[in-house]
Amino acid sequence: MFAEERKAEILQLMESGKPVKVGDLSQRFEVSESTIRRDLQELENARLIQRTHGGAISVQSSFELSYQEKEIRFYDEKQKIAKAAVDMVKDGETVFLDTGTTTLQIAFALRGKSITVATNSMDIAQVFAEDPQVEVIVLGGSLRKSIRSLVGFLTNEMLAKLHFDKVFLAANAVDSDLGVTTPNLIEAETKRHMVKAGKEVILVVDHSKLWEKAMCQICSLSEINLLLTDDGLDEANVKRLSQYVQVRIAE
Template sequence: MFAEERQEKIAELLKEKSSIKVNELSNIFNVSESTIRRDLQEMEAKGLLTRTHGGAVEVKKTNFEPTFEEKEDKKHDEKSDIGKLAASLIEDGDTIILDSGTTTLEIAKHINAKNITVITNSIDIASELSNKEDVELIVTGGTLRKVTRAMVGYLTESSLRNFRVDKAFIGSNGISLEEGITTPNFTEAQSKKAMINVANKVFIAADSSKFNNVSFSVISPIRAVTAIITSSDLDETIIKEYQDAGVEVITKEN
């Protein structure tokens, strides 16, 4: 197989998987890892991918933002597992913030703790919890972003500044050791920052596809979060990279 043909197939694999490792590609194409590294180097020079430690990820525009509906259909089983895992960290009597998002919505669906207070900027989470016993619900208000169904802006941030909570569960589009926690929209990033600023513990709830991605607006550096709750399909080498940097990564197997 010619290098051009192999690189074309690598690009196709990245569209399906978002990220892939050098040893996987070596096995798939039955060539040496050094050959694969040369392929990835050439593809990165052409702007077709971004190389990572031991592999590569699909190139995405930093301001790309899928709609709530598009995200809802993607990785649903993984998000459900994250939701159950995150909900298990909520204890009776807790005060928590649930950021808007498809993954945090799964947390709301699986809450079993009693006598808790939930603050949210999500109309979907508010609807989910509106009839749930043992949950005192506070909705921030703000300007509704239809693309993500999140309430954001001055009113949201002003409301959040009136509280101090035990735990905040934040969604993100990008997680990177170097660039931190990111999201495509600046205004939404400010609302997420306001949530982080009033929480004793901060958990990022995001599936594995968000790792080694970088979006336009910075929410926080990695060191500002307590832990990242993610899906069990995250590569072990990535988990080790984050743990070596002092970042706790929680998955179903943990």
């Protein structure tokens, strides 16, 4: 029996959500426990199972997954951006935070300030749920479950009635040609309303999203007051971007 066969069979055994033990598998396949552990490790690396002490369980029945501590990509970069963003916010201001992982970091950094925060992100609202300083306004709308964001007609209507000192906008891609873009049509429409609702619109994106394109245009770069990003972009590209929009690098 080859190693691949063995792994395939282990997966089959676990298909119905049954937990398996290292000792049992070792006996069943007549190999050492070391070998089984190596197999399980590989399967876990492939995110096919969840290892436990003594064996493994299927990913679904693992509680780790229900906790959405999914690793944030470019965490350090976003942290830098958040720090720079917070420095721009003064006490007493009204700030809008768009849904996104970067804006979520900004939310954490904003805690304790005497400000009013409006958002369409359930997660960001939660961040302030135990902060007595911050007044929170949540926009209504249809719940986009994957990112726990509120979007759609109702959200747009509410945005049309509000105005903020600063809007921190998130996006999936930024380009001099198409401007600011995102893959979702409905979201794009809602973000367009955010841009309109801000006295000052600050686009916060890590460097991996610069010079990229997504399907739906939100707005052109000229409508953005400031692009706040991290120091992961080379100087030539920063200069190129600066022709279209004011750029600030967070270090």
